[in-house]
């Protein structure tokens with residue numbers, strides 16, 4: 001059995017989600033190869049070669065892969081995937097974009113966002129916003145899988161010394177082109193890997209009020225997240241949304257501020273180690289998952305917490 | 310330009326589903342069913358394209374059991390012109406994508422709009438698979454769609470923020486939450502929808518094999534969190550976080 005892991009990277013370095021995906025591959029068992037598809041991605045490939053447990057890195061370096069366009073990556077992964085028993089990608093927006101495309105080209109199912117490996121062909125995955133866990137068995141010859149990063153520990157980023165092999169194939173489907181991007185810039189840790197996450201909801205009232213969360217977050221070294229309602233209302237950008245259809249986080253500490261705790265929000269944070277809820281409504285459902293609940297006005301509580309930590 | 314929209318009948322998003330005692334699935338008896346929220350957004354986007362004069366006809370398709378006609382009628386009431394039900398219960402995304410591809414070959418739409426995710430199985434793959442099978446470009450997780458000059462510009466919600474891509478038509482768009490706010494169907498439109506055409510087909514009509522690739526061995530409830538406590542003051546909270554939970 002040889003497993004192909006598709007790396008999440010920014011050409012220069014490997015993103016954390018790749019390391020969790022390698023751990024999922026280790027749980028399946030077998031040789032692990034990592035594909036770095038990008039443009040000017042030697043740096044990322046070198047970093048992938050150092051991941052503990054990886055035996056080979058494939059570097060597909062072409063302008064066609066520069067912006068991770070799914071049309072092009074789908075063709076590449078479908079071509080390379082034929083030689084593997086499993087193809088794994090992290091369940092990031094990138095992985096979710098290209099991997100089903102590769103699966104369809106290989107004429108196999110995709111098993112989305114697995115949270116556990118039971119055996120080489122059987123996996124657990126959350127369904128219905130995490131209100132049920134399904135155990136599914138695949139009968140396909142190649143198992144194509146996205147991995148929920150928070151459900152697996154990160155593999156060690158160093159200690160390996162895999163060979164990097166260049167892959168010639170430059171697939172340009174000619175169906176899509178990159179126009180531009182607006183990436184959020186922040187000095188705070190990324191939501192996905194942060195040890196502490198402070199999230200605000202509709203109760204924040206407006207975008208300006210998020211200042212008190214940023215200030216607390218900076219004191220704690222935390223990332224800042226949000227509920228859908230806060231994003232929809234324009235308080236904060238979309239990449240901060242935590243939930244069933246946003247980001248899934250599982251930090252050591254999650255602080256939900258002015259968030260009611262709809263099932264769609266809980267789906268994105270209820271695997272956090274410790275949950276704190278601050279809400280003025282003592283009946284708010286968020287308290288049912290909170291280890292520590294504080295009933296009160298967030299505009300008093302948040303600055304007061306900041307003074308004490 | 311014709312627009313094809315794929316929709317799915319799912320448990321209403323307000324329902325907190327419960328796992329069946331025999332672990333074969335979730336309890337669906339007497340549970341409120343609805344149009345998947347992302348599909349509602351897909352229908353709305355198509356209707357807006359028609360209102361702008363970009364789309365000329367909206368064909369809505371579902372793959373499901375007989376009762377999925379209810380959701381097709383909802384889509385017709387929201388503004389779709391015609392509906393197709395492919396009768397197959399529980400088809401997996403790959404099979405649905407193959408059926409949609411076959412329908413697209415017949416209908417020749419300029420744009421295909423689907424939801425980013427069905428909130429029952431949370432798969433997030435059907436649109437991408439359809440795009441692959443049809444050789445179309447894909448604009449997934451769309452928050453803005455502009456159709457102009459034979460191309461679509463799609464702004465996508467990605468992990469880092471927003472990305473804009475340009476796609477040759479026909480293309481597949483999958484909707485994210487902020488693409489639009491769906492309207493409610495008016496009573497007259499609900500009445501009119503009853504008379505709109507609804508074709509019923511079978512997978513065999515398209516020569517598509519819908520046999521499953523995955524077998525669900527069991528469905529279980531998630532691990533319960535142990536009950537927490539309410540703290541009275543901010544001081545108590547911070548003390549607990551420092552000394553009991555040891556997370557700060």
Ligand SMILES: Cc1cc2nc3c(=O)[nH]c(=O)nc-3n(C[C@H](O)[C@H](O)[C@H](O)COP(=O)(O)OP(=O)(O)OC[C@H]3O[C@@H](n4cnc5c(N)ncnc54)[C@H](O)[C@@H]3O)c2cc1C
Nearest residue numbers: 201202203227228229243244245246258260264265280298
């Ligand atoms: C298809 C679909 C997908 C969805 N996906 C997501 C998702 O990924 N993530 C997500 O979060 N939601 C998602 N939702 C939306 C979800 O159903 C809820 O609407 C949303 O989570 C509510 O956000 P909220 O808790 O911030 O707002 P509300 O429910 O309005 O809660 C605001 C809370 O703030 C409290 N509050 C107000 N003022 C104060 C104050 N001064 N001090 C203290 N507390 C205060 C109130 O008591 C209340 O509990 C989705 C919905 C659908 C239909």
Ligand SMILES: Nc1ncnc2c1ncn2[C@@H]1O[C@H](COP(=O)(O)O)[C@@H](O)[C@H]1O
Nearest residue numbers: 315371372423424426427432433434435
């Ligand atoms: N059975 C189905 N019939 C029609 N469209 C579907 C079906 N299943 C999924 N889709 C479409 O694909 C989208 C994504 O679904 P999924 O890939 O299952 O998460 C949905 O929002 C629908 O637009």
